[in-house]
Amino acid sequence: MFKTYDPLKDKMFQVMDDNGKVINPGVKPDIPDEEVLEAYKLMQFARTADLMTISFQRQGRMYTYPPNFGQEAISAAAGKIMRKQDWMVPAFREMSAWISQGVKLRDIFLYWGGYEDGSLFSGVPHLLPLSIPMASQLPHAVGIGYAIDYREEDSVVFAFTGDGATSEGDFHESLNVAGVWKVPVIFIIQNNQYAISVPVRKQTASKNLAVKAVAYGIPGIKVDGNDYFAMYAAISEAFAYCRSGKGPVLIEALTYRRGAHTTSDDPTLYRTEEEEKKWAEKDPIKRLKGYLVSKKLWKDADEKTLLEQYKKEVEKEFDIYENYPPYKIEDVFKFHYKDMPEDLKKQQIEYEKFVNSREDWK
Amino acid sequence: MKVMNMVQSINNAIDIKLADDPNLVVYGEDVGVEGGVFRVTQDLQKKHGEKRVFDSPLAESAIIGSALGMCIAGLRPVVEIQFSGFVYPGFNQILSHVSRMRNRSRGKYGAQMVIRMPYGGGIKALEHHSESPEALFSHIPGLKVVIPSTPYDAKGLLISSIESDDPVVYMEPKRIYRAIKQEVPEEKFSIPLGKGKILSEGSDITVVSYGAMVRDVQRAMITAKEAGISVELIDLRTIYPIDREIIKQSVKKTGRILIVTEAPTSFGPGAELIAIVTEEAFLSLEAPPTRLSGFDTIPPLPKGEHFYFHTPERIFYEIKKVIDY
Numbered sequence: 182m183f184k185t186y187d188p189l190k191d192k193m194f195q196v197m198d199d200n201g202k203v204i205n206p207g208v209k210p211d212i213p214d215e216e217v218l219e220a221y222k223l224m225q226f227a228r229t230a231d232l233m234t235i236s237f238q239r240q241g242r243m244y245t246y247p248p249n250f251g252q253e254a255i256s257a258a259a260g261k262i263m264r265k266q267d268w269m270v271p272a273f274r275e276m277s278a279w280i281s282q283g284v285k286l287r288d289i290f291l292y293w294g295g296y297e298d299g300s301l302f303s304g305v306p307h308l309l310p311l312s313i314p315m316a317s318q319l320p321h322a323v324g325i326g327y328a329i330d331y332r333e334e335d336s337v338v339f340a341f342t343g344d345g346a347t348s349e350g351d352f353h354e355s356l357n358v359a360g361v362w363k364v365p366v367i368f369i370i371q372n373n374q375y376a377i378s379v380p381v382r383k384q385t386a387s388k389n390l391a392v393k394a395v396a397y398g399i400p401g402i403k404v405d406g407n408d409y410f411a412m413y414a415a416i417s418e419a420f421a422y423c424r425s426g427k428g429p430v431l432i433e434a435l436t437y438r439r440g441a442h443t444t445s446d447d448p449t450l451y452r453t454e455e456e457e458k459k460w461a462e463k464d465p466i467k468r469l470k471g472y473l474v475s476k477k478l479w480k481d482a483d484e485k486t487l488l489e490q491y492k493k494e495v496e497k498e499f500d501i502y503e504n505y506p507p508y509k510i511e512d513v514f515k516f517h518y519k520d521m522p523e524d525l526k527k528q529q530i531e532y533e534k535f536v537n538s539r540e541d542w543k
Numbered sequence: 544m545k546v547m548n549m550v551q552s553i554n555n556a557i558d559i560k561l562a563d564d565p566n567l568v569v570y571g572e573d574v575g576v577e578g579g580v581f582r583v584t585q586d587l588q589k590k591h592g593e594k595r596v597f598d599s600p601l602a603e604s605a606i607i608g609s610a611l612g613m614c615i616a617g618l619r620p621v622v623e624i625q626f627s628g629f630v631y632p633g634f635n636q637i638l639s640h641v642s643r644m645r646n647r648s649r650g651k652y653g654a655q656m657v658i659r660m661p662y663g664g665g666i667k668a669l670e671h672h673s674e675s676p677e678a679l680f681s682h683i684p685g686l687k688v689v690i691p692s693t694p695y696d697a698k699g700l701l702i703s704s705i706e707s708d709d710p711v712v713y714m715e716p717k718r719i720y721r722a723i724k725q726e727v728p729e730e731k732f733s734i735p736l737g738k739g740k741i742l743s744e745g746s747d748i749t750v751v752s753y754g755a756m757v758r759d760v761q762r763a764m765i766t767a768k769e770a771g772i773s774v775e776l777i778d779l780r781t782i783y784p785i786d787r788e789i790i791k792q793s794v795k796k797t798g799r800i801l802i803v804t805e806a807p808t809s810f811g812p813g814a815e816l817i818a819i820v821t822e823e824a825f826l827s828l829e830a831p832p833t834r835l836s837g838f839d840t841i842p843p844l845p846k847g848e849h850f851y852f853h854t855p856e857r858i859f860y861e862i863k864k865v866i867d868y
Contacts, residue, residue: 324616325615331618
């Protein structure tokens with residue numbers, strides 16, 4: 182696959198058309214029907230949660246939040262391939278993968294709602310906290326990859342980043358070092374066309390982003406990121422490549438951020454309605470649904486029941502977040518060091534004395 | 544006991560920990576085959592293998608960032624940055640991730656790593672080879688910053704730094720790498736982090752220093768003794784967490800303090816020490832707490848270097864000023 186879709190030829194790997202019709206049957210991954218349906222439901226759940234989170238934010242019940250809307254297929258495919266022993270180094274738009282790995286929505290709400298506790302991802306030991314500075318999490322993936330090889334473990338690291346991040350030095354250092362060390366890391370660029378307001382053409386003169394792999398001596402492939410089957414096939418191939426000890430792979434997943442960069446952003450300032458409409462036609466959920474309906478695996482009536490049920494689940498989790506215990510003074514201090522320095526203890530004690538001196542603050 | 548210089552005692556500490564802890568890995572630029580540009584890791588690759596002691600590509604951000612990934616996956620990396628002046632491409636990783644991962648993950652992941660780097664001047668080198676940026680690291684929540692002044696301390700402090708579950712920036716005074724030799728036990732021993740040491744007891748003035756400047760203070764103390772001034776010399780050894788107690792007790796006794804560092808003066812370690820003295824021993828002070836630090840300038844190239852690095856004569860001059868206040 183990596184040879185056929187040499188990024189220098191700028192060909193995009195695709196299985197389905199915009200309506201979910203399989204146009205490349207020879208490369209369609211062999212996934213049982215019920216698993217395809219599961220993946221569809223995962224994407225629908227992620228979207229329900231995502232859109233509801235935006236409205237919670239609009240109601241003033243959450244802080245800034247970066248929507249996943251339109252990008253659900255990429256991390257759904259990764260999430261379905263990832264095993265318990267694999268690692269995930271996220272950026273911040275991988276809702277489907279987090280959920281498939283067992284992250285509870287309450288943690289996601291806690292994080293975007295202003296509690297560090299949200300980064301704990303309890304019960305998911307191999308998922309790192311989200312990384313805000315672009316590309317700077319990628320060297321961590323390389324180090325985890327080294328540790329996997331060092332211990333001769335059968336694990337793979339899934340490292341996510343965005344299109345803008347490919348301009349950062351850490352992206353290049355990571356790909357380079359990963360190539361030299363031949364670590365089992367799949368780098369996945371979610372190319373959603375914009376880094377906040379700046380389009381990809383202003384990030385790079387390269388003809389695509391997958392081509393960056395060429396200079397580092399590792400395979401790269403450009404994939405239709407809104408095509409669940411294409412993503413599944415490409416990640417599966419990269420996964421097998423990593424596990425065979427050959428080293429890292431770079432996947433550029435072409436998608437579109439249908440929502441805003443974050444709830445503080447206004448996309449009407451930098452893109453047209455026409456463009457948004459064009460990409461709505463390529464929506465990943467719409468396409469997989471088209472496939473399922475054509476195979477008689479799904480119908481609209483099922484969807485209505487499913488979405489009602491998902492809304493209730495999301496509300497239940499949101500309720501847990503809204504009833505979470507208030508932030509405590511000690512939460513500010515206690516995790517900075519394993520052994521807290523005396524100076525820091527003193528700062529906490531002094532503040533507590535002040536608080537205790539005020540009847541109304543207790 | 545064996546007579547060692549600081550290069551040898553640091554090498555010995557890493558060697559012991561490599562044998563001790565199968566999770567320990569050591570890497571950086573030129574660290575493997577060559578043993579580092581100062582030969583601090585000499586022969587360690589031969590002894591412990593290429594998987595554990597190795598050369599990295601020339602990429603400080605990837606060196607420090609990958610070390611954090613290794614920590615997350617349970618290893619214990621000791622990485623070398625060739626000179627402290629080259630750490631800045633990796634500074635973002637230290638500031639944005641290494642120091643924060645424990646807090647960000649609410650204790651799920653730690654950053655049990657040591658970032659070693661030679662620092663300080665006086666070796667007649669190029670630009671970027673003479674700076675003392677310890678204040679930059681000491682200002683970052685989540686880090687510990689250690690600077691030894693003798694081969695013995697270098698070993699004991701490095702073993703504690705490696706065993707620390709918190710990230711340690713371990714700065715090596717390159718000027719005295721080979722200048723001081725002393726007896727150092729060959730077996731494992733450790734010196735606790737966050738504890739200074741009184742090198743000489745005295746009653747007239749407290750002088751606080753660390754790293755290569757300690758030796759220059761000791762030289763100034765010969766003149767001070769001849770002048771009848773009794774100096775209490777404290778080697779800070781750990782810049783953060785700072786040993787508040789040792790400073791407090793000493794200044795309560797002497798009533799005077801001079802802080803001697805190579806780092807630029809403004810917002811430097813001396814400022815922090817003076818704040819501690821005013822907070823902890825204000826009523827004992829008989830003279831303004833004073834600092835003799837580097838100028839707020841770039842350390843000059845070799846022809847001008849002698850102006851920047853304060854000599855024992857200048858240190859004595861400042862001691863005298865505080866005494867005569």
